[in-house]
Amino acid sequence: MMVEKWIERALFACALFCSLCVTAVFGFLVYFSWPLFGDAQGLAVVFSWVWKPFMGRFGILSMVAGTFGLAVLALGIAYPLAIGVACFTHGLAPARIRNAALSLVYFMTSIPTVIYGFVSVFILVPLFRDHFERGTGFCLMASAITLAVLIVPTIVISLRAEMDQRSEEVSMAARSLGLTPAQELLWVLLPCSGRGLVIAAVLGFGRAVGDTLVALMVAGNAPVVPRSLLDSVRTLTAHIALVVATDSQDRSYYSIFAAGLMLFLIMACLTLVIRGLGRRFGQGKENHGSAA
Amino acid sequence: MAVRPERLFSAFSWLAAGLVAVSVGALVVYLIVRGWPALSYTLFFGDTPWMAAVFGSEPVFDGIYPAMVGTFILIVFSSVIAIPLGVCCGIYLAEYAQSRLKATFSFMVDLLSGMPSIVMGLFGFALILLMRRTLFGHANTSLMLSSACIALLILPYLIRMTQVAFESLPDKVRLLGPSLGYTRWQNILHVKLPAASTSIFSGIILSIGRAAEDTAVIMLTGVVANAGIPRALSDKFEALPFTIFYLTAEHRDDTELQTAFGCALVLLVITGTLFFISYSIQKNLKRSWRHGE
Numbered sequence: 091m092m093v094e095k096w097i098e099r100a101l102f103a104c105a106l107f108c109s110l111c112v113t114a115v116f117g118f119l120v121y122f123s124w125p126l127f128g129d130a131q132g133l134a135v136v137f138s139w140v141w142k143p144f145m146g147r148f149g150i151l152s153m154v155a156g157t158f159g160l161a162v163l164a165l166g167i168a169y170p171l172a173i174g175v176a177c178f179t180h181g182l183a184p185a186r187i188r189n190a191a192l193s194l195v196y197f198m199t200s201i202p203t204v205i206y207g208f209v210s211v212f213i214l215v216p217l218f219r220d221h222f223e224r225g226t227g228f229c230l231m232a233s234a235i236t237l238a239v240l241i242v243p244t245i246v247i248s249l250r251a252e253m254d255q256r257s258e259e260v261s262m263a264a265r266s267l268g269l270t271p272a273q274e275l276l277w278v279l280l281p282c283s284g285r286g287l288v289i290a291a292v293l294g295f296g297r298a299v300g301d302t303l304v305a306l307m308v309a310g311n312a313p314v315v316p317r318s319l320l321d322s323v324r325t326l327t328a329h330i331a332l333v334v335a336t337d338s339q340d341r342s343y344y345s346i347f348a349a350g351l352m353l354f355l356i357m358a359c360l361t362l363v364i365r366g367l368g369r370r371f372g373q374g375k376e377n378h379g380s381a382a
Numbered sequence: 383m384a385v386r387p388e389r390l391f392s393a394f395s396w397l398a399a400g401l402v403a404v405s406v407g408a409l410v411v412y413l414i415v416r417g418w419p420a421l422s423y424t425l426f427f428g429d430t431p432w433m434a435a436v437f438g439s440e441p442v443f444d445g446i447y448p449a450m451v452g453t454f455i456l457i458v459f460s461s462v463i464a465i466p467l468g469v470c471c472g473i474y475l476a477e478y479a480q481s482r483l484k485a486t487f488s489f490m491v492d493l494l495s496g497m498p499s500i501v502m503g504l505f506g507f508a509l510i511l512l513m514r515r516t517l518f519g520h521a522n523t524s525l526m527l528s529s530a531c532i533a534l535l536i537l538p539y540l541i542r543m544t545q546v547a548f549e550s551l552p553d554k555v556r557l558l559g560p561s562l563g564y565t566r567w568q569n570i571l572h573v574k575l576p577a578a579s580t581s582i583f584s585g586i587i588l589s590i591g592r593a594a595e596d597t598a599v600i601m602l603t604g605v606v607a608n609a610g611i612p613r614a615l616s617d618k619f620e621a622l623p624f625t626i627f628y629l630t631a632e633h634r635d636d637t638e639l640q641t642a643f644g645c646a647l648v649l650l651v652i653t654g655t656l657f658f659i660s661y662s663i664q665k666n667l668k669r670s671w672r673h674g675e
Contacts, residue, residue: 101478183396212412303597334507350504
């Protein structure tokens with residue numbers, strides 16, 4: 091029928107449009123940072139460690155270091171916690187507490203990032219300032235803790251999805267061996283969920299890299315490579331926000347598009363990693379099915 | 383006797399859950415305690431009579447009313463753009479797309495959903511730069527641009543929610559249409575879409591929450607600290623999350639700090655309400671399907 095065909099085409103057009111948007115984002119980032127790639131000198135200016143825009147130094151490498159440092163630290167705090175919470179909500183807790191804990195985890199996803207940052211500025215930052223008597227309190231550690239709270243739900247939800255799937259396969263066997271829920275989780279379910287553990291970590295890392303507000307509000311934004319946990323850092327995301335906000339000279343714009351492009355590529359890599367893991371798993375499952 | 387590892391593990395997981403619960407609890411309680419005294423008429427409207435503020439005859443100076451209006455308009459316009467597009471896209475992915483194409487499209491959706499919001503904002507900013515260099519010399523960041531970029535930000539959630547809603551329909555719903563001689567589209571329109579609509583609706587609510595809370599996108603695409611109530615889509619505007627951010631960094635006195643706390647509490651209440659609506663819809667949905675089978 092004609093109508094059917096046109097509807098399918100219209101829906102296809104929607105899907106195509108969405109894909110084109112992604113391509114357009116990438117295209118714009120490349121187009122605007124292109125002048126840098128044209129000459130070796132421009133590239134050297136941006137890929138250097140010094141950010142002094144009024145002296146013509148537009149290096150973003152210290153922001154790259156800041157981004158990775160902050161994300162790794164936040165993940166290091168959040169990951170063990172998230173595994174604990176995921177196991178807690180997956181059999182260790184009594185039913186009623188479990189539901190409350192699960193609701194809490196989902197509720198955490200709805201808290202605006204600006205509020206995480208806001209509260210941290212008034213609770214954590216003074217704590218760091220008074221306790222360590224060094225600097226202003228706006229530092230790597232304070233923002234890493236805040237960011238860790240922010241990414242916990244991401245990790246928990248993704249890990250739980252995997253554990254639910256696994257437990258259907260193994261929990262009967264584990265229980266028939268007389269394992270307690272804690273034993274089952276520790277010795278059977280977690281070792282089985284290797285793929286899910288990696289995916290959850292990657293997702294959490296990505297969320298930490300992509301976040302702007304916490305870093306912008308709490309990390310202090312000094313464009314230098316941090317030497318200690320109490321040093322101020324600036325991330326790529328915060329860098330973009332700051333440069334656009336201060337509306338400085340045209341040439342520093344190149345550097346923010348380079349920063350944007352770098353963020354895009356990091357996220358694309360993480361997406362690819364997750365898809366790679368997912369696909370391999372899918373094939374394995376098919377084999378398993380046919381063997382059975 | 384040595385401590386058994388699973389005992390230790392169990393204790394650790396209680397500790398982890400407790401720690402997370404305490405930190406979130408502290409956050410919420412702190413906001414309520416500090417924000418509650420700020421909730422007053424002046425927080426919303428300043429010194430302006432509310433009739434005059436609502437009808438726009440007098441500007442509001444010290445209240446967060448303009449920011450609330452800005453956020454509201456932002457939500458409405460980004461939803462108008464993103465919801466039809468996202469739902470159609472989701473339907474296409476769930477019902478029509480074939481293996482290869484489906485993989486490509488869903489990779490694009492994954493990519494879009496992983497995109498940091500600041501990159502989306504940068505995209506909008508670049509769009510304006512390009513327009514200025516080419517055809518429209520005086521193009522500027524505005525409410526319209528922000529809405530479009532926010533729409534792009536929430537699009538992947540909508541697509542995924544729709545797709546999952548369609549793909550997780552039980553078989554009896556799936557087969558009802560064909561058994562009545564419906565064509566593919568009739569089946570989607572008359573059977574599957576109504577059956578999936580509740581869960582799509584909860585996805586929409588969730589994405590509205592995202593639109594309300596995002597700060598990084600609008601920061602680059604037209605939000606300002608003092609714009610008043612926007613009169614046109616090409617105006618600059620205020621928004622709740624940006625007001626919080628701005629006042630945190632720039633508050634001059636205690637009154638403004640109080641405004642910031644009040645504003646944060648208001649935003650938390652708004653996003654929290656949206657979340658609980660969406661969450662309870664999904665919970666009921668799961669329960670009703672389990673009973674239905």
